[in-house]
Amino acid sequence: MNASNTAQPRFSLSHRLPPGHLADALRADALKGLTSVPKTLPPKWFYDARGSELFERITELPEYYPTRAEQRLLQRCAGEVAQLAPHTATLVELGSGSSRKTRLLLDALLAHGALARYAPLDVSPDALAEAGQALCRDYPSLEVSAVVTDYEADLTPPGSGPYLVAFLGGTLGNLDVAERRAFCASLRRLLTPGRDALLLGVDLVKDPDVLVRAYDDSRGVTAEFNKNVLHVLNRELGADFDPDAFDHRARWNAERSRVEMWLRSRVAQRVVLTDPPLRAEFERGEGMRTEISVKFSREGLTGELAAAGFEVRQWWQGDGFGLLLADPF
Incomplete structure (x- = not known):
């Protein structure tokens, strides 16, 4: 018998998440975050295929040093x-x-x-x-x-x-x-x-200017990455976010020693989600925090x-x- 047929495979992939875990978690995070003050979303929802590709581009930007x-x-x-x-x-x-x-x-x-x-x-x-x-x-x-x-x-x-x-x-x-x-x-x-x-x-x-530039690059790739979470909610939860109605913002929170990424509503607007059923009201200029990055x-x-x-x-x-x-x- 050929040895290659009897050798044990050296790669294995096991699943510990129950069926529907990520979909349920996204619904729960959206429901909690869009009804809180201020509105928030966890950064893990940036990373669908498009978001992962955008992040790889971010890592190659001159401003993004980490x-x-x-x-x-x-x-x-x-x-x-x-x-x-x-x-x-x-x-x-x-x-x-x-x-x-x-x-x-x-x-x-x-x-x-x-x-x-x-x-x-x-x-x-x-x-x-x-x-x-x-x-x-x-x-x-x-x-x-x-x-x-x-x-x-x-x-x-x-x-x-x-x-x-x-x-x-x-x-x-x-x-x-x-x-x-x-x-x-x-x-x-x-x-x-x-x-x-x-x-x-x-x-x-480090220098707050260096930190903020790392999360708000001159080419707008980080802004596109930030808005990708809205595309994820639209696709997965039947939401009707208009990404162009939000501006990307990065700021240094000195009190908490962290950079924060926000999406700021350019207009007063209502966003509707179908699953979970939810209506989220945004005032003009209202921000939704999408990421924190603590610096130690x-x-x-x-x-x-x-x-x-x-x-x-x-x-x-x-x-x-x-x-x-x-x-x-």
């Missing part, structure tokens, strides 16, 4: 990360997307340690399948166990430990204080002291992690971006 800064930092520090976590058997990545930056970690961990499995967790099965199969081709010794899930569902790592959990891209900043506290606490419960570790990438506080300090983030049961073992930073390795205790 992706390049983290890439350079990982290039510099990946080897040290691997040396500090040499027994890692499974690299878990939360919100993995295309897994491009992950290759730096995979190269280092495979060269310096005992890595056997990469476990990306994301809401997009298509992104997981495309990235996972490419990684299997490029890393013949690696198993890829992909999981379709989200932060509010089951984050239990697949495979066996020791685990290194990577949460990159500054995504932690999309959560407010209470959400970060709950997320870090749930993550801590999954990890074993003395065995597992957390690798976290965060954007740091080393001291503040170290304190937050300690409160959740993590001790920062190593800190790296460069170009205004931070990367840290933390141990559960």
